[in-house]
Amino acid sequence: MSDKTRKYFLAGQSGCGKTTLLKALAAREDRVVHWDIEDEYRGEQITFADIPRLAKRRAFCVVYRPHFARSLEDLPREFEQFAGLLLKYGRQLTVTIDEALSVLPRNRTSGGLGALLYQGRKRGLSVYYATQEISGLPRALTGQAKKLFVFHLDSGGDLQVLRRYLAPDLVRRVAALPPHEYLTVTK
Ligand SMILES: Nc1ncnc2c1ncn2[C@@H]1O[C@H](COP(=O)(O)OP(=O)(O)OP(=O)(O)O)[C@@H](O)[C@H]1O
Numbered sequence: 348m349s350d351k352t353r354k355y356f357l358a359g360q361s362g363c364g365k366t367t368l369l370k371a372l373a374a375r376e377d378r379v380v381h382w383d384i385e386d387e388y389r390g391e392q393i394t395f396a397d398i399p400r401l402a403k404r405r406a407f408c409v410v411y412r413p414h415f416a417r418s419l420e421d422l423p424r425e426f427e428q429f430a431g432l433l434l435k436y437g438r439q440l441t442v443t444i445d446e447a448l449s450v451l452p453r454n455r456t457s458g459g460l461g462a463l464l465y466q467g468r469k470r471g472l473s474v475y476y477a478t479q480e481i482s483g484l485p486r487a488l489t490g491q492a493k494k495l496f497v498f499h500l501d502s503g504g505d506l507q508v509l510r511r512y513l514a515p516d517l518v519r520r521v522a523a524l525p526p527h528e529y530l531t532v533t534k
């Protein structure tokens with residue numbers, strides 16, 4: 348069976364426009380869940396208890412603000428639960444994960460985000476994930492993206508990772524991009 352879910356990966360330096368684009372991409376969809384670590388997304392706020400009920404609804408834009416995590420170290424565990432509930436009860440929806448690096452377990456495994464990317468297809472879960480730097484993401488996560496939206500990046504580590512996916516002239520263009528401009532790469 349072909350995979351119709353969307354896996355969009357947005358990368359770029361702070362302030363370049365990732366969150367703005369993430370919101371615009373999600374606004375095209377009618378069943379959306381935002382993982383909102385920095386109180387930046389608008390929509391009906393939900394708790395874990397609401398996730399099973401989403402399956403019955405036709406259209407929604409809901410926001411989950413992590414609040415169990417008392418420290419950044421706890422955050423991946425809360426995300427793991429969030430992802431687990433979506434995988435169990437979600438269907439035909441789009442989930443956005445901004446600041447993706449912050450939900451990764453410290454042991455550098457792909458964690459809940461990896462689970463969403465690898466297992467979400469069966470439930471029709473599209474995943475949009477954004478990060479300021481890509482060199483910190485496990486290769487399993489960068490490699491799962493079907494479409495990349497690349498804003499300005501200029502650190503050596505990030506450009507090195509980009510060379511896996513982009514031709515050398517495109518990598519040079521990424522390093523020269525002005526704020527708010529991006530390249531798209533479909534794999
Ligand atoms: N296409 C655009 N044109 C003009 N201004 C923009 C555009 N995209 C974003 N901005 C503005 O740039 C600022 C930073 O945008 P945004 O918060 O989306 O960046 P970001 O990449 O998510 O940053 P961070 O990594 O720090 O979260 C905001 O004030 C936003 O309104």
Ligand SMILES: [Mg+2]
Binds near residue numbers: 365367445
């Ligand atoms: Mg942002």
